[in-house]
Amino acid sequence: MTWTDRLLTFLLYALGVVFVAALVHLIAVLAMPELAPNDVYARLSAFAKTAAGPLLLPQPLPGRALTPFEDPALAQAVCMFDLSHGSLHVRGDVDHEGFVSLSFRSRDGRIFYAMTDKSAVHGKIDVRVLTEPQLEALQEQDDEDNPPQELRLVAPQVQGFVLISALLAYPSERAAAGARALAINCAPEAIAQN
Known part of the structure; x- marks a missing residue:
C-alpha cells in the first residue's frame, strides 16, 4: 500500500x-x-394558567428565564391562547412614548407574525388570531360596505402565545414599560358558525 492509498483511505x-x-x-x-x-x-402555561388577559412576566434574572433570550431592557407580558375555544382578539391603544412590539408565536415557540407600535393605525392595535375555519366563518359575516379594520392572522397551530415587549431605557422605567405592555389587551372571542 502506497502513501497515496493511505492518504486517500x-x-x-x-x-x-x-x-x-x-x-x-x-x-x-x-x-x-x-x-x-x-x-x-409549558413554562409560560404554568406561569399564566389562571390569567384571562395579558400577564406581566417577572424581571429576568440569570438562570430563571421563562422565555429564551430574555432581555433586561424589556418589560414583557404574555397572552396564552387556545383557538379551539374561539379566536383571540388583541387590541390596545399605543402612544409613541416608548417602543412596543408584539410577536405571535405557535405552541412550539416559532414566530408566525411580528409587529411594532409603528404599525398601529391611528394609535390603535387591532389583531385577531384564528384558525382557517374561523376565518372563513368570520368572512361570511363581513359587511362588504364596511370592511373590517382589524388585522386577521391564521395561526399555524391551535395553541400558542403572544409576547408583548416594551422597551425601557433605564431600570427606573420598568413600571411604566410594564404598563405599556399591559395596555395591549387580549381576550378570546367566540365566532358564530353558520
Whole structure:
C-alpha cells in the first residue's frame, strides 16, 4: 500500500466521520423541540394558567428565564391562547412614548407574525388570531360596505402565545414599560358558525 492509498483511505474515513457527526447534530437539533418536555409554552402555561388577559412576566434574572433570550431592557407580558375555544382578539391603544412590539408565536415557540407600535393605525392595535375555519366563518359575516379594520392572522397551530415587549431605557422605567405592555389587551372571542 502506497502513501497515496493511505492518504486517500484516511481522507475517506475523515469525511465519513464528519458526515455522520453532521447528520447526528442536525437530527438532534431538529428533534429537540419535539422531545423537550419543558419548552417555552409549558413554562409560560404554568406561569399564566389562571390569567384571562395579558400577564406581566417577572424581571429576568440569570438562570430563571421563562422565555429564551430574555432581555433586561424589556418589560414583557404574555397572552396564552387556545383557538379551539374561539379566536383571540388583541387590541390596545399605543402612544409613541416608548417602543412596543408584539410577536405571535405557535405552541412550539416559532414566530408566525411580528409587529411594532409603528404599525398601529391611528394609535390603535387591532389583531385577531384564528384558525382557517374561523376565518372563513368570520368572512361570511363581513359587511362588504364596511370592511373590517382589524388585522386577521391564521395561526399555524391551535395553541400558542403572544409576547408583548416594551422597551425601557433605564431600570427606573420598568413600571411604566410594564404598563405599556399591559395596555395591549387580549381576550378570546367566540365566532358564530353558520
